[in-house]
Amino acid sequence: MRTRHKVGFWGALAALVGALVVVTPAEEALAHGGLTYPATRTYACYVNGLEGGQGGDVNPTNPACAAAVAQGGKNALWNWFGNLISDAGGRHREIIPDGNLCGPSDTFSGFNLARSDWPTTQLQAGANITFRYNAWAPHPGTWSQYITKDGWDPNQPLRWSDLESVPFDEVTNPPIDGSGPHGAEYTWRGQLPSGKSGKHLIYSIWQRSDSAEAFYNCSDVVFSDSGDPGEPEPPEPEPIAIDCAVEYTKQSEWNNGFVAEVVLRNTGSAAISGWGLTWPYSDGQQVTNAWGASVAQQGAEVTVRSNSGTGHIPVGGSVTFGFQGTHGGSNSVPATFAVNDTLCS
Structure with a gap:
């Protein structure tokens, strides 16, 4: 881990940058996540975009994914885990109109594009699978996981009436005990609906219990066909090794405040996708404003998430x-930094 310490008295600069962005309090910090199995559209298109991209860019080759990017840009791929409504509060059918379920x-x-060429996951009706989120x-x-009714037409905009009235699978507070290619995962076992064949859509709603925020996934x-086992579940992913270096610079410091810059470098042999950087403070420091990333703090622990x-x-x-x-008078540089729970060294 590399750290660098600079001290100055740029009070005017601090006053200026203090007006830029207000850090999100820990109790209101946005959650993020999405189905990786069965893969939600945003995740499947992100993976497809990485496969087709060069130089760290995303360039989806799947026709439906490419059409989605042509309509809304690439931010949805970089932020594939952020398909949400912040004030849903369980009012999903009330606030999301027909045709907007997959991208509210x-x-x-x-x-939301009505197409039959989105990336698909092969499943067997009635089978028990491990959902990964x-x-x-x-x-x-x-x-809550819903399935489309028999006769659903993927070439028509998805409506609430296209879904079965009750979820076939529902789970509260599943464990975070999986390690996927893009970070930690919730996992739980569930049974797929029986009697289904051909193309369908699994619609997943994650409603937070500590906030009105809700997430939406279309897989x-x-x-x-009956008797055909289909494709097996993906094996438990091996954690991707992360090598990183952090440069923490105090650009200015005064009586009870400071301005700092952090550079996170990928020093490993594989790209880092979907990063979260954490560090503990030892002197009671509190982050008040941030720019270039989303920063939250709970107690001494600071968590930084990438922006789109x-x-x-x-x-x-x-x-x-x-x-x-x-x-409060002391302002030492953090001693340790970790990316996705892996210490930078």
Whole structure:
């Protein structure tokens, strides 16, 4: 781990940057996540975009994914885990109109396109599977999974009436005990609906219990014919080794405040996708404003999440963000930094 310490008295600069961005309090920090199995459209298109991209960019080759990007841009891919409504409060059918179920906000509207060529996951009707849901920012809540009715037409906009009236699977506060290619995952066992065949859509709603925020996932699936086992579940992913270096610079410091800049570098042999950087403070420092990233703090623990467009760090690449904070007289540089629970060294 590399750290660098600079001290100055740029009070005017601190006052200026203090007006830029207000840090999100820990109790209101946004959760993020999405189904990785069966893969939600945003995740499947993100993976497809990585496969087709060069130089750390995303360039989906799947026709439906490419059409979604052409309509709404690439931010939805970099932020594939952020398909949400912040004030849903369980009012899903009330606030999301027919045709907007898969992308209820402008950023994700391209994923509402009525097409039959979205990436699909092969499943067997009636089978027990392990649902996998990325825990980008964990919070308690309930996950409800619905299936489309027989006769659903994927070439028509998805309506609430296209879904079975009750979820076939529902779980509250599943464990975060999985390790996927893009971070920790919630996992739980569930039984798929029986009697289904051909193309269907699994619609998942995660309603947080500690906030009104809710997340929405559309997973395109193909149920195999009776007696055909279909494709097996993906094996438990091996954790991806992360090598990183952190440069923490105090750009200015005064009586009870400071401004700092952090550079996170990928020093490993594989790209880092979907990063979360954490560190503990030892002198009671508190982050008050941030720019270039989303920062939350609970007690001494600071958690930084990437903004849209900075979630992918290629080999040899880096991201930079800054923040303003307060201290009570002592303001030592954090001793340890970790990315996705892996210490930087």
